[in-house]
Amino acid sequence: MEQDPENSELIKSIFRTVHTIKGTAGFFGFTTLEGIAHFSEDILSKVRDGLVRVDEDITTILLQSVDYIKAILASLEQHGKEPDDIEYLDFIVELRNFAEKLTKGGEEQGDTDSKEAAEQVEEVKEAEQEPEQAEAEEKEAESKDEKQPPASAQEGSTGKAEPPKETSTPDTSKAASRPKPKKIAAPAAHLTETHVRVDVHLLDKLMNLAGELVLSRNRLVQIAAQLSDPELITANQRMSLVVTDLQEQIMKTRMQPIGNVFNKFPRIVRDLSRSANKQVQLRIEGAETELDRSIIEVIKDPLTHMVRNSVDHGIEGPEIRIQKEKPAIGTLVMRAYHEGGQVIIEIQDDGAGIDPEKVKAKAIEKGVISAEQAASISDREALMLIFQPGFSTAEQVTNISGRGVGMDVVKTNIEKLGGTVELNSEKGMGTTVRIKIPLTLAIIPALIVRSGGQRYAIPQVNLVELVRLSPEAMEKNVQVIGDSEFYRLRGQILPLIRLNRVLKCECDRDEHEKGLNIVVLNSGDRLFGLVVDSINDSEEIVVKPLGNHLKHISCYAGTTLMGDGRVALILDVVGIASTLNLRAEDSKRQTTLVSDKLSGEDERQFLLLFTIAENEYFALPLALVNRLDKVSLSDIEIVGGKEVIQFRGHSMPVIRLENCLPISPLPEQDHYHLIIFHMNEKDIAFLVSRIDDSLDTSVEVEDEAFNQDGILGSAILKDRTTLFLDVFNIIQIYDPDFFTVPKVATDHQARILIAEDSSFYRNLLCSYLEAAGYEVMAAEDGQEALEILEKEEIDLLITDIEMPRMNGFELTKAVRNHDRLKDLPVIAVTSLSGEDDRRRGVEAGVNDYQPKLDRDQVLNAVHNLLGDSEMQQAA
């Protein structure tokens, strides 16, 4: 090389590199960079063409160019834009002048001696490496910075004004160039070294170890505290700090700026707005906000979807905007920031906003909610409807959005990450969607609970609330339907799952007798209560996967380490929910009880709605149902002329309702739904084609229209005439002996008076009491009941609480104050008992208090009070 000072290959290669830099910089609008590269190229081209010989001056200026290019790249990397510093402009001017001078005096300068030239070339070789590196980095930087506003206009114009000629070429004189590059290159060198490729697994391992270090530290801290050696404590504290810091830093290795996603959007918004004939300006704020790499991957699509929505439906066309006295150009802001350990991403537009009324109308049209519900929900709730499946507000489906994947998908995706979505909108002013997501998925906040002596972690994401029930409240508010327990939580029926039972551990009896600890959890869109032995604390836990042998167990999401170094299992809420006794599909319907606030009456009932043949709708009280199940046609056997299926190790008769009632027959299906009842110690089921819904409602059942055994009456539910079935009666029609209790010892048939204003319940009560072998009389209110009591010989009174003219309490008081009747047993029945009612009942003097739909309990109470021990056993 030294022998060949004018190594043309070398110079050519440098020239090409610089040219590439120039080209790329120009393409992305980095004008300063382009300017420097351009003039450097100019000079180099002369050298290449042999017009000038490389001398000290040329080398110096070229090396300087290299340094400046590096500095600009560093700045791009750090700030995402070219430095505004005047220094760079000065250098461009200098470079240009130099290039001009070269052009003029090229020949005179060409006579540098060969020795010098040789030295120069050596330097050139070194320098050559750098532009190449720089170039590579530049590309990286650019891909990131694509969307940054191009360099300022001022810079641009300067660059153009002075386009001529500086060039960076490697310098020639060792002495002159060496010190300089070192000085200026310092930040640049730093730049290249800041990026090291590291295997993600290595990072995970490091994180593991850091976590373990924290645990060891915790133990040390405890020991140090016990020993109370000041020196040890000081040393420990210092180590503590370092360990904490270490862990934080390692966590950071997984972080990436959200800008990596945001940067895609200027292009998307531009394309969208163009195709929608709208003018939209995108503003990005907080692109540097960092969050876990894995999360960044996942939020890309939801964000795109929401931006599309905003451009497509939110922001109006320019004409409309001008009419509304808004700037013709709509503004869309994407904003990210940290708040309370979470990352908030906002997508805000100043468009038309969302009209809650429109949303409601649409929701009703799409059958998402009913008209009654729509009337009762707030505007805020209405807005949240757009997250419901099957909803799209676009009046016209455009090619951009409204292709069936709606906001519900966005919501689901965000929730999968443990995030939440909120929507604020003011009509005419715009819409803001706020997404909250956790910083990382590797560390999650969790609630630690204890069950069967072990600790379990429940991800906080799924946690709704904690409920502690005293034994009394438990007795009152926890209802048992078959194997399933339900708790009535502020009007919602909450299925309960006992963790001990799910995990098949022994339960701690004492704990449960002291009351129930219920962790209310949200799995997808339904709630359930998980009953645990005790609730410990909330902690940040590190999620670790389960081993091969255990992965298949759906109840666990992973494992984690507790502060004491022991392992705790993380519960998979969805997995646990699926163990719910009721089949997932049906139980959703059964538990999402739509509150139909039709009237102020408190006589509410939970109804199960189902279909047998198309367009014939039936209802029966949910409380009678033991469980819902599915059965395939082939599972139905015929034994002794009756259809049965295998259930809990017995043959259970299944009833086709068309055999007992004058209704259309059940169509042939591969699978039927079963409504299973457990009565009188036996199981029996109705075969139906579809379970439609469950409903918490108060209805007035008309019993005039249908004078038919097995049908209590009819009512309009969800705009459809629905027949209310008399389950007891139907079963009796099917099997007259079903309710026959062995050894009915009745020399004297007990007479029971029922005071109940609702004909539906009156019929129901009569029906099952008569089925149990009692003589039943009925009164429509307290006044009538009292009149009957005075005239007739009655053994027991069952009274409703809420009745016109004279209510249950007044009736009971009247009975207690009556000379002849004061010892009459009284059972108060109610659709769902409240503590308050129970207390008032006791004060008034009732003997027992029962939910009216619970046949077995009511019968039990009746037997007890009548002192008929044999009957009691039988029931």
Next chain:
Amino acid sequence: MSDMQQNQITELDNAQEMRSEDTLEFTTFYYNDHMFGLPIDEVIEINRALDVTPVPLAPDYVAGVVNLRGQILTAINLAKRLGLHSEPEQDKEVSHNNVITGNREEPISLLVQKIGDVISVPKSQIEPPPDTIAGVDRSYVKFVCKLPDNLLMVLDKEALERAQGEN
């Protein structure tokens, strides 16, 4: 002795050639009278200070999970995995003798009743397992060696690692 087994033995030999020309070293452990072993280079470590956290619903042979310096391992009750008859009291007893084996990405911990010595066995004594071994599921036994006073069963690490259903 089938060819395949012969090959396996040869491989085993090669792996240990550096240490000794004629013998193989095994880490041994016991369950009742049964003596088991794993080639010494398949054992990552022996740890007697790990607490086993039970995992409800897990397969019967899984005793639970243990924390080995931040890595969570599945602890396998060796006796149950091999189909040996075990008493519940014995299960408690074994929970502190962890033999950590398997690959380093996802090791497993074998819970054994007693940990024995490392022994050297002349390779000429290593044989494929007989068709039946009293009380032990043969599929987990790779080789046996007849020692003067006992039969050493060399376990198959891969078979132990495999989750049920993968077999």
